[in-house]
Amino acid sequence: MFDNLSDKLDKAFHILKGHGKITEVNVADTLKEVRRALLDADVNFKIAKDFTARVKEKAIGQDVLTTLQPGQLLVKLVKDELTELMGGDVAGINLSGAPTVILMSGLQGSGKTTFSGKLANYLLTKKNKKPLLVACDIYRPAAIQQLYVVGDSIGVEVYSEPENKNPVEIAQNAIKHAKANGFNVVIVDTAGRLAVDQEMMDEISRVHKAIQPQETLFVVDAMTGQDAVNTAKAFNDILNFDGVILTKLDGDTRGGAALSIKSVVNKPIKFVGTGEKMEAIDVFYPVRMAERILG
Ligand code: GDP
Numbered sequence: 443m444f445d446n447l448s449d450k451l452d453k454a455f456h457i458l459k460g461h462g463k464i465t466e467v468n469v470a471d472t473l474k475e476v477r478r479a480l481l482d483a484d485v486n487f488k489i490a491k492d493f494t495a496r497v498k499e500k501a502i503g504q505d506v507l508t509t510l511q512p513g514q515l516l517v518k519l520v521k522d523e524l525t526e527l528m529g530g531d532v533a534g535i536n537l538s539g540a541p542t543v544i545l546m547s548g549l550q551g552s553g554k555t556t557f558s559g560k561l562a563n564y565l566l567t568k569k570n571k572k573p574l575l576v577a578c579d580i581y582r583p584a585a586i587q588q589l590y591v592v593g594d595s596i597g598v599e600v601y602s603e604p605e606n607k608n609p610v611e612i613a614q615n616a617i618k619h620a621k622a623n624g625f626n627v628v629i630v631d632t633a634g635r636l637a638v639d640q641e642m643m644d645e646i647s648r649v650h651k652a653i654q655p656q657e658t659l660f661v662v663d664a665m666t667g668q669d670a671v672n673t674a675k676a677f678n679d680i681l682n683f684d685g686v687i688l689t690k691l692d693g694d695t696r697g698g699a700a701l702s703i704k705s706v707v708n709k710p711i712k713f714v715g716t717g718e719k720m721e722a723i724d725v726f727y728p729v730r731m732a733e734r735i736l737g
Pocket of ligand 1: 549551552554556557634689690691714715716
């Protein structure tokens with residue numbers, strides 16, 4: 443994950459290591475390479491430019507050239523800035539409400555259904571919750587079936603109404619079912635399309651308004667880079683969601699989505715998916731990710 447970015451940043455800092463005395467020019471060259479590394483990672487131009495401008499400002503403010511180890515200080519400044527770029531502090535999940543209602547949104551194939559299962563499993567095994575999974579995809583019977591397979595594999599009940607073509611009703615009935623049967627978390631998996639379209643947006647917006655979830659999560663495939671960021675913006679405009687789930691971080695992603703999403707929608711990445719198995723879920727820690735990127 444992010445191997446290319448790590449390599450390029452490492453090379454950028456090498457510029458400083460090759461010099462006995464570090465000059466302003468060396469620092470500027472290094473930051474230029476840092477910017478190039480971010481652009482190669484599919485971070486958008488403005489974000490990359492602002493990033494290096496901020497690092498430069500801090501480097502000047504802290505008088506980088508007069509410190510004992512200017513190279514190390516610059517690495518630290520970049521690390522801090524990467525952490526900020528990815529959201530700063532770790533963002534928790536809001537488990538208030540009786541039951542807590544969590545709405546999953548995102549395009550088809552982003553990993554919504556898989557993540558719904560992972561989250562249910564996480565809440566069951568790590569947070570001592572009794573979750574209910576809800577199948578609200580009224581277009582693809584296979585999607586409902588898939589949620590049953592996921593639910594079976596982790597021992598979590600799935601609620602569906604295969605004959606009902608009204609996702610708002612299904613979600614509302616599921617919450618009633620949860621209340622009547624002692625479930626304290628309801629995870630609503632919604633229909634996804636291959637691209638953002640008005641009908642899908644209207645539908646999820648109706649569900650959102652009707653059930654007023656404590657958490658609306660937007661699931662996106664990290665491999666899709668700038669597209670992920672654009673899709674996030676479209677969903678956020680409609681749902682004003684609470685957090686992002688970045689899936690497929692185990693794949694060969696360049697990192698652009700992880701690095702750009704917070705700046706664009708101003709919402710934190712809450713969890714990441716790191717594989718197809720139900721255990722492949724991690725809370726997202728910006729500082730750990732920045733440390734990992736900088737090796
Ligand atoms: P949905 O259409 O949004 O519900 O997406 P699915 O949950 O069906 O996921 C689409 C595909 O991505 C499936 O083959 C999943 O196994 C796979 N997938 C989901 N999350 C991850 C992940 O974190 N890593 C990897 N490698 N594959 C994932």
